[in-house]
Amino acid sequence: MSSKDKVVKPYGDSWGDGQVQLSFTLPIPAGPLALEAAKRLALQMGFEGIQVVNMKDLHGFSHFILYGSSRHSVNLDEISVVDAGDEAMTFDEVNSFIEKEIRRKVVVVGACTGTDAHTVGLDAIMNMKGYDGDYGLERYPMIETYNLGSQVPNDILLQKAMEVKADAVLVSQVVTQKNVHIQNLTELIEMAEAEGLRERLIMIVGGPRIDQPLAKELGFDAGFGPGTTARHVSTFVVKELARRI
Amino acid sequence: MGNQLLVLDNEKVQKARQLAQAIAQKVQEDIYRHTTVSVERTVARLFGIDGTNHEDIPLANVVVDQVNRAGFLDRGIAYWIANAVVVLDKSPQEIAQHCARDLHICELSAQDPNRIARVMNTYTDQALTTIAKERQKRETLKQSLGLGEEPLKYVIVASGNIFADVEQAKSAARQGADIIAVIRTTAQSLLDYVPYGTTTEGFGGTYATQANFRVMRQALDEVSEEVGRYIQLVNYCSGLCMPEIAAMGALERLDMMLNDAMYGILFRDINMERTFADQYFSRMINAYAGIIINTGEDNYLTTADALEEAHTVLASNFINEQMGLAAGLQSWQLGLGHAFELDPKMKNGFLYELATAQTIRQIFPDAPLKYMPPTKYMTGDIFMGHVQNAMFNLASVMTGQSIHLLGMLTEAIHTPHLSDRALSLESAQYVMDNARDLENEISFRPDGIIQKRSEAILDQVVDFLQDIEAKGLKRAISEGHFANIRRPQEGGKGGDGVIPKGIDYSNPFMDRMQQELGIQSAPGKGRSW
Numbered sequence: 001m002s003s004k005d006k007v008v009k010p011y012g013d014s015w016g017d018g019q020v021q022l023s024f025t026l027p028i029p030a031g032p033l034a035l036e037a038a039k040r041l042a043l044q045m046g047f048e049g050i051q052v053v054n055m056k057d058l059h060g061f062s063h064f065i066l067y068g069s070s071r072h073s074v075n076l077d078e079i080s081v082v083d084a085g086d087e088a089m090t091f092d093e094v095n096s097f098i099e100k101e102i103r104r105k106v107v108v109v110g111a112c113t114g115t116d117a118h119t120v121g122l123d124a125i126m127n128m129k130g131y132d133g134d135y136g137l138e139r140y141p142m143i144e145t146y147n148l149g150s151q152v153p154n155d156i157l158l159q160k161a162m163e164v165k166a167d168a169v170l171v172s173q174v175v176t177q178k179n180v181h182i183q184n185l186t187e188l189i190e191m192a193e194a195e196g197l198r199e200r201l202i203m204i205v206g207g208p209r210i211d212q213p214l215a216k217e218l219g220f221d222a223g224f225g226p227g228t229t230a231r232h233v234s235t236f237v238v239k240e241l242a243r244r245i
Numbered sequence: 246m247g248n249q250l251l252v253l254d255n256e257k258v259q260k261a262r263q264l265a266q267a268i269a270q271k272v273q274e275d276i277y278r279h280t281t282v283s284v285e286r287t288v289a290r291l292f293g294i295d296g297t298n299h300e301d302i303p304l305a306n307v308v309v310d311q312v313n314r315a316g317f318l319d320r321g322i323a324y325w326i327a328n329a330v331v332v333l334d335k336s337p338q339e340i341a342q343h344c345a346r347d348l349h350i351c352e353l354s355a356q357d358p359n360r361i362a363r364v365m366n367t368y369t370d371q372a373l374t375t376i377a378k379e380r381q382k383r384e385t386l387k388q389s390l391g392l393g394e395e396p397l398k399y400v401i402v403a404s405g406n407i408f409a410d411v412e413q414a415k416s417a418a419r420q421g422a423d424i425i426a427v428i429r430t431t432a433q434s435l436l437d438y439v440p441y442g443t444t445t446e447g448f449g450g451t452y453a454t455q456a457n458f459r460v461m462r463q464a465l466d467e468v469s470e471e472v473g474r475y476i477q478l479v480n481y482c483s484g485l486c487m488p489e490i491a492a493m494g495a496l497e498r499l500d501m502m503l504n505d506a507m508y509g510i511l512f513r514d515i516n517m518e519r520t521f522a523d524q525y526f527s528r529m530i531n532a533y534a535g536i537i538i539n540t541g542e543d544n545y546l547t548t549a550d551a552l553e554e555a556h557t558v559l560a561s562n563f564i565n566e567q568m569g570l571a572a573g574l575q576s577w578q579l580g581l582g583h584a585f586e587l588d589p590k591m592k593n594g595f596l597y598e599l600a601t602a603q604t605i606r607q608i609f610p611d612a613p614l615k616y617m618p619p620t621k622y623m624t625g626d627i628f629m630g631h632v633q634n635a636m637f638n639l640a641s642v643m644t645g646q647s648i649h650l651l652g653m654l655t656e657a658i659h660t661p662h663l664s665d666r667a668l669s670l671e672s673a674q675y676v677m678d679n680a681r682d683l684e685n686e687i688s689f690r691p692d693g694i695i696q697k698r699s700e701a702i703l704d705q706v707v708d709f710l711q712d713i714e715a716k717g718l719k720r721a722i723s724e725g726h727f728a729n730i731r732r733p734q735e736g737g738k739g740g741d742g743v744i745p746k747g748i749d750y751s752n753p754f755m756d757r758m759q760q761e762l763g764i765q766s767a768p769g770k771g772r773s774w
Contacts, residue, residue, distance in 0.1 A: 023664065024664075025662065025663050025664040056667070058416060058420060058663065058664065058667050059415075059416050059419040059420065060416060061416060061663055061664075063664045063667060115431040115432035115448055116431060119547075119548065120547055120620070120621060120657075123547070123548050127548065127729070128729075129549075129550050149514065149730075150512070150513075151432060151435060151513075180448050208625065208657060208658060226624065226625045226657075227624070227625075
């Protein structure tokens, strides 16, 4: 890459065209006023050459689909990223890594905590079947798992983690509103610290609104967002555990 | 009756139905023996007890908890309230208000049984008459305005604020929705009381309260007139307050209720006895109120595999049917659930989806089947998600489903935005209209993939039900036969709210509804009045 190529913007069909497709709803009926409002909004968002390709009236609301060219760009040299997933190992690689490096079963406890009743994410990582062709942690011969299910209070999760001498705790937060998950996750870390457990556990959080920076900020060891499978999580857990031992 | 695209072995269907009936009957024996705090609170509410004390605890809870603490709930709350009415010559509501201060109704002297019976009858008549009137009103509106065309388009609102929900619901109705479900706030299912009044804060949904029901029903009545079809309202008769929610829905003319016999046990870890007793009374109320229930089998496939476990969905449909019939529901009220949850990468997945959907359709020809959209394999790629939902829409119209919960392209991301709902309704309208009579134009090859898959599922169902019948439903659940989830036979939430009925137990609503619905009451049960 030349230094010029390090500066990127959205790509429609040619380098540097900045093409973005965008859709949103305005709380006013479709019409000339709504159309003009939508264009001005897009302008303020940093788009040029705005083309509203669809405006639909939603009975008191209006829905827009539009294209614009973004004025903005980013310089890749100015960005640093942390990849929690590292290079994910395969199912077999993880198991043999545990056999060689840790030489005992790794214990993982998972739960959807607080008010969250949605176990889809947790199940995708933990259940036998796994997700998208990737087996879940239950299937790993070298991993012992406890899936506590939904709406588990933070203290119960920590109690269970102690009881089974867990190496890692997985917390899933799927449905949340008004940032209740942040509060709940913070509480878990505080509780673990108060009980003197924080250092003994690898604490991981996952969910559609979770990423690595957020997880770190909240005091977790790693955060996994959409597209994560059991391989990513198990790789992180075993490498981190080997590092700590 | 819909199209017979598949050839079903009627003997096997009949066999499965008999097994399910035997399974349900065994559970029913336990149900007759128990009451629960929520069943008793329901009686209190139907007697007209509403509102809260100074700590925001519902008066229904205040009264029932008082009697329960005294150890006398095995007689049924109806007796204690009616006895107090005779002693104090006050209404049940006034008595409940006194209980919130210093009255202990169990300490009042026992009155003449005939006078108590008359009081019970008066208040029972009042409540049942109100419910019957609301039912009649619904029938009239359905007749005069008509309903949308099946599959009925069912959408969810979930803003947390009932007044914002109203705006979204009206907007959805104007865009073609036939049914509006107000999703409950996360964790309401585990509250052992029903919150009071209109609410504007919730997490991932809006509190189910009687006042919220009323606000939404009124708004939908207005928009029904405007769009010229009756828009149906749904809420959740599940969790620890199943029968109370049923009573509120009956009084406020909800049209459908999510109401599954096993869902609470499996997915909310609620005690088995509690769930079975609660579902029975709640379904009886729904039956009486003319409400259509929706069962929750779709959930099985979010935890278990949709290809390997398709037969557990059908087996649960059979069990839910029998437990529903035992509670007085009629076939037209049984919105048995299933879902479109196969991995989109699977070759011929659509054919397998058709096989399941059509098999269930033909086995339950009179049931308003509830078909649920893809959720498990929705990824956040909204463009792909929109296509997955289009395939689901096609499967639904091809197999004559009744209640069609629209998939949202933003499933797995957030509760639906207004435009998500509009896009979804537009897609469903397009696909369904475009393929409206396809089912009348096709047949499936007798030796083809779809027919063979249907046969395999039916075979598996018979085996599976045989196994459950042999070990009993409770043990089967404890061994993880449904949704790959194991629940202990003892334990689970709300178990301490289960009370064995005393020999002098009475529940005038249960007696009257059993009689009017023509269903069996507890075998050999001695009537105390």
